[in-house]
Amino acid sequence: MTMEQDTLLGLLSATAAGDKQAFANLYKQTSGQLFAVSLKMLGRRELAEEALQEAYVKIWHNATEYQHGKGLVLTWMISIVRYRALDMLRYHKVRKEDQFEDGQEAMFEDPMSGEGADEGPDITKTKLDNCMGELEPQQKQAIHLAYYNGLTHHEVVGHLDLPLGTVKSWIRRGLQQLQRCLAL
Structure with a gap:
């Protein structure tokens, strides 16, 4: 220390x-x-x-x-x-x-300014919230820490007390799942 x-x-x-x-x-x-x-x-x-x-x-x-x-x-x-x-x-x-x-x-x-942008911010936010709700709890927590709270991967590791590879995998898989969900 x-x-x-x-x-x-x-x-x-x-x-x-x-x-x-x-x-x-x-x-x-x-x-x-x-x-x-x-x-x-x-x-x-x-x-x-x-x-x-x-x-x-x-x-x-x-x-x-x-x-x-x-x-x-x-x-x-x-x-x-x-x-x-x-x-x-x-x-x-x-x-x-x-x-x-x-x-x-x-x-x-708006992070959704591509497809779906014409649906309006309320629908886009609702869709994002619904898609976030479909994630595994670990993926959701890691994504929240990294993207909503602005933590780096290393800070997420410190917060969750998990290996860096695990955190990166959860984030990557969660983002891939969000991308698929939002494209529907």
Whole structure:
């Protein structure tokens, strides 16, 4: 275990016990990296700051849920920031708010913009949800972590505590099944 991991683990453990000073130190040591992730995903400083603040609230409340054997503290924290940023992206997409800068629209493009696009977003989303429901639970979980939550394959491996080959196979087979289902 690295020195940074040891330090962050100690701070997170103390945070889980309610130590506000440890939480402040955890914030000081990680906020720069977490803000960079949030800003990269959201593209706007004020939204990135909001996502970061909400992520730290979640970290404070869920510090006891961190599982030492399932990955690094920083990876766990980054995943919380990513979840929050993705929630914000979805929120703004659903409301079709044009408050994002030029070029940011690419994050909102419908993954189904090929066949079936003329059916409209509600039908497409329903079809995707139905097809996701037909996947094996392991495939669905791996795809959700990788594509909906934005984790890399290695982060999915750390989250699920499974071999890389297994995770990649589940994702590949799940995507193939989704492709077949969506083509019907």
